[in-house]
Amino acid sequence: MNKNRDLVLLERLADVASAAILPHFRRLQGVENKDEGGFDPVTVADKAAEQAMRELLASDCPEDGIFGEEYEAVAGRSGRTWVLDPIDGTRGFMAGLPTWGVLIALADAQGPQLGMMCQPYVGERFVGGPDGAWLSHGGERRAIRARACGSLGEAILAATGPQHFAPAAYAAFQRVADQARMVRWGTDCYAYAMVAAGQVDVVVECGLKPVDIAPFVPLVEAAGGAITDWSGRPIGPTLPHDYNGEVVAVGDPSLLGPVLDALAA
Amino acid sequence: MNKNRDLVLLERLADVASAAILPHFRRLQGVENKDEGGFDPVTVADKAAEQAMRELLASDCPEDGIFGEEYEAVAGRSGRTWVLDPIDGTRGFMAGLPTWGVLIALADAQGPQLGMMCQPYVGERFVGGPDGAWLSHGGERRAIRARACGSLGEAILAATGPQHFAPAAYAAFQRVADQARMVRWGTDCYAYAMVAAGQVDVVVECGLKPVDIAPFVPLVEAAGGAITDWSGRPIGPTLPHDYNGEVVAVGDPSLLGPVLDALAA
Numbered sequence: 001m002n003k004n005r006d007l008v009l010l011e012r013l014a015d016v017a018s019a020a021i022l023p024h025f026r027r028l029q030g031v032e033n034k035d036e037g038g039f040d041p042v043t044v045a046d047k048a049a050e051q052a053m054r055e056l057l058a059s060d061c062p063e064d065g066i067f068g069e070e071y072e073a074v075a076g077r078s079g080r081t082w083v084l085d086p087i088d089g090t091r092g093f094m095a096g097l098p099t100w101g102v103l104i105a106l107a108d109a110q111g112p113q114l115g116m117m118c119q120p121y122v123g124e125r126f127v128g129g130p131d132g133a134w135l136s137h138g139g140e141r142r143a144i145r146a147r148a149c150g151s152l153g154e155a156i157l158a159a160t161g162p163q164h165f166a167p168a169a170y171a172a173f174q175r176v177a178d179q180a181r182m183v184r185w186g187t188d189c190y191a192y193a194m195v196a197a198g199q200v201d202v203v204v205e206c207g208l209k210p211v212d213i214a215p216f217v218p219l220v221e222a223a224g225g226a227i228t229d230w231s232g233r234p235i236g237p238t239l240p241h242d243y244n245g246e247v248v249a250v251g252d253p254s255l256l257g258p259v260l261d262a263l264a265a
Numbered sequence: 266m267n268k269n270r271d272l273v274l275l276e277r278l279a280d281v282a283s284a285a286i287l288p289h290f291r292r293l294q295g296v297e298n299k300d301e302g303g304f305d306p307v308t309v310a311d312k313a314a315e316q317a318m319r320e321l322l323a324s325d326c327p328e329d330g331i332f333g334e335e336y337e338a339v340a341g342r343s344g345r346t347w348v349l350d351p352i353d354g355t356r357g358f359m360a361g362l363p364t365w366g367v368l369i370a371l372a373d374a375q376g377p378q379l380g381m382m383c384q385p386y387v388g389e390r391f392v393g394g395p396d397g398a399w400l401s402h403g404g405e406r407r408a409i410r411a412r413a414c415g416s417l418g419e420a421i422l423a424a425t426g427p428q429h430f431a432p433a434a435y436a437a438f439q440r441v442a443d444q445a446r447m448v449r450w451g452t453d454c455y456a457y458a459m460v461a462a463g464q465v466d467v468v469v470e471c472g473l474k475p476v477d478i479a480p481f482v483p484l485v486e487a488a489g490g491a492i493t494d495w496s497g498r499p500i501g502p503t504l505p506h507d508y509n510g511e512v513v514a515v516g517d518p519s520l521l522g523p524v525l526d527a528l529a530a
Contacts (some may be wrong), residue, residue, distance in 0.1 A: 186451015199361030
């Protein structure tokens, strides 16, 4: 694995995805309903961005596999798989909010090793991997680090929305929320980036897809945090094929015990 | 009233507030607890930005009144009042999300006539008043317009968080949510800007302060939408001194009836 080549490709993938998406942001041209049982918006932008990333991967590293949100998985021969979510936070995108992101991860048999969240309208990219964790914004790159947090009572807790929890899971979430200092909703991918950046202390979600979480395993871990399922099992090795959709991400690993205890209570 | 002078001052107020706030975003240096009964964060940035705006107003239009979030109201002699919320969405700010905004409105005895929401990190400013509604971003200015929406069943509904509703009010909100196509949480000031920009169809909130909503009366109305309290009464004339904290904002005024009916059911 050539680390530098992978980082360059990661940035180029974000470039082509951003170029495909931005013309559609706040100018939606079409929304399809891909889930007959509910409302799951897919935009023209989503598909165009994934196609653009797949074309780049097919030409630059045809030996790698691809696991994306919108199209069939491509089996690779290299043992490496690119995990793609062209627009995470589709509902935020549809509502015109700058809270969605392009998620890209590179996984091997042990799970995601390199990950990026790119927010093209804001112009920021969060990256984590073997070289650490950093934020690029306005032409500058700075290292980021999760923050210490002495107790759950001091913690900022984030999640995307109450409607994403089934009733029992929501009760478990509320046990965590009742102990936290505050809850922030509507966070989508930013929740995890902000754990890595030392702004959010805990994220508790479930019902996620592999593509929603893949880049945040290396990002949160490289920033000094921890990320597991609701039973405390590492999720990296389950990605992308055996993931149960649960996540607990903490900036301070000492919070993991109290959060898991509250979920299990 | 000199419209052009007011618009220039509006932009300068946003400039000084942005300059005061941005060094603190994602680098919080201090958070006080101003509400003994609960958690209401106030940042150094919040106070610095309001002070900077007040200094500019004191030097440029000492005859105007000031009604701000952080400091005492200043009575004016002109019949005009500047309504200031240096950081709306303090919790989003604390969580590192780019969803907070600087809110500035200019009110006369009939209520706010000119309003701006500025998001300095994203670099966008939404303005509404006698000259219409527009968005400035990346050096470009384009007119914005609320969108048509045939029914509540097609509507995107937005609100900041379930915790901001008392139980009876949350039940009323849920009656609206049950009819809407989707609910987006965590929106703060962006919800109203996105109604004006034709991205969100309905916002229903309560417990707001006058400074939270003042600029959105002219912004939503100039974009073709409507904004009232939960009984359908105009909120403009109640601002800033007699506001009951309720708001229903709709992009398509024909949605107002169904939303008010659902709230009252």
